[in-house]
Amino acid sequence: MKPSEAKIGIVVARFNEVITSRLASGARNLLLRRGVKAENIIEIEVSGSFETPLAAQLLIDQKKVHGIVALGAVIKGATDHYNYVCSATSSGLMNVQLSRSVPVCFGILTCDTMEQAIDRAGGKAGNKGADVADTVLEMIMLKSSLLGNSFL
Numbered sequence: 001m002k003p004s005e006a007k008i009g010i011v012v013a014r015f016n017e018v019i020t021s022r023l024a025s026g027a028r029n030l031l032l033r034r035g036v037k038a039e040n041i042i043e044i045e046v047s048g049s050f051e052t053p054l055a056a057q058l059l060i061d062q063k064k065v066h067g068i069v070a071l072g073a074v075i076k077g078a079t080d081h082y083n084y085v086c087s088a089t090s091s092g093l094m095n096v097q098l099s100r101s102v103p104v105c106f107g108i109l110t111c112d113t114m115e116q117a118i119d120r121a122g123g124k125a126g127n128k129g130a131d132v133a134d135t136v137l138e139m140i141m142l143k144s145s146l147l148g149n150s151f152l
Contacts, residue, residue, distance in 0.1 A: 001144035003035035006066045009059035013072030015048040022121035023071040023129030030130040049074050049108045050085050053092030060100045067103040067136040071129055076112045086110045103139035107132035
């Protein structure tokens with residue numbers, strides 16, 4: 001499969017939107033630069049990172065995407081909420097990936113500070129949204145090479 005044939009879902013959490021909008025832009029731009037057609041990129045928003053696994057599963061089941069870029073930003077606060085959200089979200093996304101045999105790549109920033117998140121959303125540390133989009137394409141190509149072009 002060529003990137004131009006790939007259908008990609010981007011699931012973006014609105015919580016910490018100043019960060020997640022940059023991640024989404026980085027992912028979208030990378031996919032377009034790599035040859036994915038704009039009409040083959042389906043972007044949906046959800047409330048927060050915790051909601052990304054279900055949205056990813058629905059996109060896979062209903063829109064038959066070849067891969068998912070899951071994007072969010074969870075920033076540590078004074079309570080244990082951070083730990084629960086991060087753990088449940090990462091487990092949920094992995095469960096969707098394994099149960100559906102569709103690449104679901106983890107672009108949920110888990111940061112101690114807003115500054116760390118900014119650095120990873122186009123700042124000093126690059127754009128992790130673009131990095132994850134690159135990874136999803138790599139995994140789609142790997143799956144295609146192992147299973148053939150018609151793998152949905």
